[in-house]
Amino acid sequence: MTHTLDVNERISQLDRSHAIDAPTSARSTIPTRASKFGTFAITFGITFAILYTIFERLNWPLFTYHPAVGKVDFWMQRARSGEGPPMYWYGWLALAFPGALVLGWIATMISGRWLHRATIFCCVLAALWPAALAFSAFIADRASFDAEFLKSIWISAIPALVGAAAASCFVTPQWAQRVWTGWLLIVPIGGLVVLGYSLKQYFLR
């Protein structure tokens, strides 16, 4: 047993020194699968960006901080007279951080194939749901009949879920694996576009 461990350690050391000394062209021989930490880190980055954007847009903070009086309220509380402006940012972080931690941990326990498909499902859903909601609201405002029901977020969830399911089912495993790390940039940039657009009131005054 000890001997086996020693041999493994030496092989691992040899692999490591070979990888460090090797020229760039030879580095492609390094195993291509992400380690558990890599899986966690990439999933954490993607899910945090999605959760943070959702919590900010829906204004779901875990708590509200009133800095003028140093008071903390659970969940979202509007500004109260004499208590100054409320701060929600800490509350969004406090909700998004553990959520992303848990999802990152779960990602390390499922197979890569499922993880890549689940990532596509979640990212496409995150893009389609607000798009479907905006489109529904556009239709509802212009319809000649009473179409207020279209403005429900649950109605717009239906086409978004169908689209996300179709996207995650029809992509090939190879493509899903290839684009997986790409989500790490697409999602935060997409989130920033949404969050930036939500601040347009400040720039259009």
Next chain:
Amino acid sequence: MDIIFDIVSVRTFWRFLLFVHFLLAVALLAAVTLQAMAIMIPVRQAAGKFLQRLRPGPAASYAAAIVILYVPTFLLGAWIYIKYRTYVRIPMEQFGHWWTVGSFEFKEHVVTMGMALLPAYWYFWRQPLSEEHASARKWVTLFLAFTVWYAFVIGHVANDFRGVGS
């Protein structure tokens, strides 16, 4: 906090925190800029001797420093944000500096997204560098550089309105 405020005034305390935040941000800015330059300017390029001499050290050597600097800069900024919300933003709104208010609001989202990418950034820069993640490593690094630059510039603008030396 009361013990601290017995020694220094509230104003001096927050200004000290803001100054430390600024120093950390300058160090972080230098590190991400050098790393971004190291990525963008290849080792062998025909741009002339001047650029070759300017080229910073190996990009990987900055990764640990960037992670170590980003986290406390973020946390200190999150702390100072309390003072900004009451002491700076309210007069900013009263004077109608809406672009500064909006840009600073966007800053909180930008640095948060950068913070979320730090574990992946650290993973991509772990030795031995994986050729498979070369593209992701480059773009995540450039994104981090953007977050730091944006936060630095907008933070500086807000500081000019009401901060150290304003």
